């Protein structure tokens with residue numbers, strides 16, 4: 631695979647048990663060493679191309695995740711790493727857990743696992759690089775940008791409204 635840039639990655643730990651975070655660290659350490667592909671970990675959303683989320687979304691961090699995402703420049707890609715980030719995982723039914731990362735921002739790549747394995751994580755990052763390249767081309771040609779978190783929220787609400795209407799129709803027909 632040929633990629634046009636060395637992406638910078640921002641890791642955000644939502645409400646994980648830290649198991650996945652240890653694996654993220656392992657992937658940057660000498661054994662797996664994602665930096666050899668030119669992938670640099672950054673703490674600044676304005677420098678990041680890839681947002682890597684671990685842990686579920688809860689009522690306290692939902693706005694933080696939205697802010698980080700909105701501060702990242704286009705094109706950008708979001709990776710949900712570990713089953714908690716994919717759909718809430720083992721914390722799904724906790725009183726304060728809303729679910730996975732896609733409850734608040736659009737997710738491009740889902741990497742399941744509990745904890746996520748560094749090999750799977752690296753595969754996910756490679757997939758993210760392909761998507762980043764596609765988005766870069768669309769951004770340059772057509773100015774196509776990612777949804778903002780509020781546009782995404784409106785889309786989710788619209789979809790929820792549609793499925794409620796469909797359920798009502800199904801119920802009245804049966």
Ligand code: SF4
Nearest residue numbers: 646649712714744745
């Ligand atoms: S997926 Fe497993 S290891 Fe990762 S944060 Fe959730 S419980 Fe912890």
